Amino acid sequence: MPYKHGRPVIDSSLPFRIATAWTFNVIFPIAQTINLMQHSTRYKHRWKLLRYRRAITVSNHTTFLDPVKIAGAPYPRLIYQTLLEATVEFPFLGTFTRLLGGVPIPRGKTGYRKILESCAAAFKHRRYLHFYPEGECFLYSQQIREFKPGAFRIAAELDIPVIPLVTVFSDGLFKPWSFWGRSVPKETLVVLDAIHPSKYVRRDGRGDITAESVREFAEAVRQIMQKEIDVRRGSAAFYRGRMERIRGLNDS
Numbered sequence: 001m002p003y004k005h006g007r008p009v010i011d012s013s014l015p016f017r018i019a020t021a022w023t024f025n026v027i028f029p030i031a032q033t034i035n036l037m038q039h040s041t042r043y044k045h046r047w048k049l050l051r052y053r054r055a056i057t058v059s060n061h062t063t064f065l066d067p068v069k070i071a072g073a074p075y076p077r078l079i080y081q082t083l084l085e086a087t088v089e090f091p092f093l094g095t096f097t098r099l100l101g102g103v104p105i106p107r108g109k110t111g112y113r114k115i116l117e118s119c120a121a122a123f124k125h126r127r128y129l130h131f132y133p134e135g136e137c138f139l140y141s142q143q144i145r146e147f148k149p150g151a152f153r154i155a156a157e158l159d160i161p162v163i164p165l166v167t168v169f170s171d172g173l174f175k176p177w178s179f180w181g182r183s184v185p186k187e188t189l190v191v192l193d194a195i196h197p198s199k200y201v202r203r204d205g206r207g208d209i210t211a212e213s214v215r216e217f218a219e220a221v222r223q224i225m226q227k228e229i230d231v232r233r234g235s236a237a238f239y240r241g242r243m244e245r246i247r248g249l250n251d252s
Contacts, residue, residue, distance in 0.1 A: 009104050009114055010080070012121040016099075023099040024071075024078060031068040038184060040172075041069055045191040049074050049163065052194060054123045056155040059165040060144045060225060061132040062187075064243065066167070069189055070130055071101065073165060080122055081130040082115070082151075103129070105150075112150035116157055128163075129154075133218065137243040140169060140185055142234035144226050147218040149211070156201040156209050156217065161194035166225045168234040176237040185238045190228055195221055 011017075035041055049055075057079070059070060067081050080103045088094040088104035098104075103122070105111045115129075122129050131151035134144065155162045169185035176182055200217035202210050 008118060008121075009106065010118045010121050011098070012125060017125060020099050020101065021078070023096075024101065027100060028068070028071060028075070031065070032072055035065045035068045035072075038065070039063070039069075040186040041072070042186075042188045043073060043191070044188055046073055048191045048193065049128070052161060052163065053127055054158070054160045055128055055163045055194060056151050056158075056160060057128050057130045057163045057165055058133050058147075058151055058221065059130070059189075060141070060167055060229075061134050061137040062141055062167045062169075063139065064137070066132070066137070067100075067102075069167070069187070070165065073189060073191060074128055077128075078126050079128040079130055080126055082132070085111075101126075112154060115150075116154050119154065119158060130165075133222075139240040139243050140236075140238035142169060142229050142236045142239070144222050144229070147222045149214045149218050152197065152218040152221070153209065153214045156197040156214060159197065161196045162217075162221055163194045164192040164221055164225045164228075166190045166192060166228045168229050168232045169236075169238060170233075171235045171237055176235070183238075185235055188232070190232070192224065192228060195224070 059066070063069070070081060071079055073079070078101055080101050082103045082105050083097065085104040085106050088097055088102055103115065106114045119129065133147035133151050135148050136145070138145065152162060166189070168188045168190060170188070172182040172186055174181040197217055200213055200220055202213040204210050
């Protein structure tokens with residue numbers, strides 16, 4: 001059934017879950033093969049994901065194929081990945097992205113609250129809910145932009161860890177853009193240690209989580225991820241700026 005604004009963001013019905021598993025396991029090997037051919041993708045420390053039954057995962061957003069790469073981290077386990085609601089509302093493609101694990105972020109200030117309300121269903125069937133907290137894709141960037149706080153507030157509300165996944169780029173054997181060099185980088189997805197919100201989040205006199213502490217939590221995670229890129233000497237040679245949104249699909 002096509003998604004429309006106001007509907008539950010996660011369809012946990014048995015028929016939809018069967019359709020999701022079938023669609024994903026048919027499409028993912030093809031998409032991952034394309035990603036591997038283009039970026040020579042490698043994974044580091046995937047085993048760290050296995051420690052947790054429920055977790056929020058976050059990553060820098062650097063390529064069009066990021067959802068494929070992220071899905072490969074816990075594979076064969078499945079992962080939910082958030083995306084713009086406008087993308088999911090698009091005819092046919094919207095249903096297809098949901099079958100691949102897409103979770104729309106509803107428009108408006110209450111969008112993350114609606115996702116929070118669906119987390120019980122989400123974590124009943126999958127271990128991880130993924131966010132791209134920069135909010136935009138910056139092609140081949142190795143400088144992580146300021147994070148939006150929604151994913152970190154959800155982690156704090158649920159009292160579950162955030163697991164950072166960091167994409168680090170390298171040039172390859174030859175100078176980028178030279179005759180033998182690459183025009184797109186090689187990439188490594190590094191799974192970092194989980195970070196629990198209790199280390200950063202504070203509550204006010206009424207027991208509510210403070211917005212300031214959530215922002216501090218988000219910034220701490222961003223800095224840890226940036227440090228990993230810097231330590232591994234991530235290459236900025238391929239940076240192309242913000243990826244343009246597709247008119248009529250995700251430009252709202």
